Amino acid sequence: MGFLLLAGAITAEVAATTAMKYSDGFSKIGPSLLTLLGYVLSFALLAQTLKTVSIxxxxxxxxxxxxxxxxxxxxxFLGEGLTVTKAAGIALIIVGVVVLNLGGAH
Structure with missing residues (x-):
């Protein structure tokens, strides 16, 4: 259950960050409210996750x-460039998460 809550926390955080891009510096109310709601939900789910998963x-x-x-x-989706360095960084993050889980950290 803890990792399901964590997946929800990640989804809410990613949605909030994406909405922030569209908030135009918090000058647009809709995306700004989605950003706030997403981060509140993300932290609430993360807090629940910490009941069963190590911090x-x-x-x-x-x-x-x-x-x-x-x-x-x-x-x-947003037209940002993909350099070899950026791709390697994303890959290293994914590898790091996998290694952390394989290492019995949970």
Whole structure:
């Protein structure tokens, strides 16, 4: 159950960060409210996750997967360039999360 809550926290955080891009510096009310709601939901779910998943594991996965997802959204949907360095960074984040889980951190 903890990792399901963590997946929800990551999804809410990624949605909030994406909405922030469209908030135009918080000058547009709709995306600004989605940003606020997304971060509140993300932290609430992350807090629930910490009842059953260690903080180091949960935070590493939350931050790493969220970062990789937002970078991928930027490249795929927002016209951001994909350099070899950026692709390698995303790959390293994913590998780091996998290694953390294989290492028995949870």
């Amino acid at each position: 180091g594991t949960a935070y590493a996965i939350w931050a790493g997967v969220g970062t990789a997802a937002v970078a991928t959204i930027g490249v795929t």
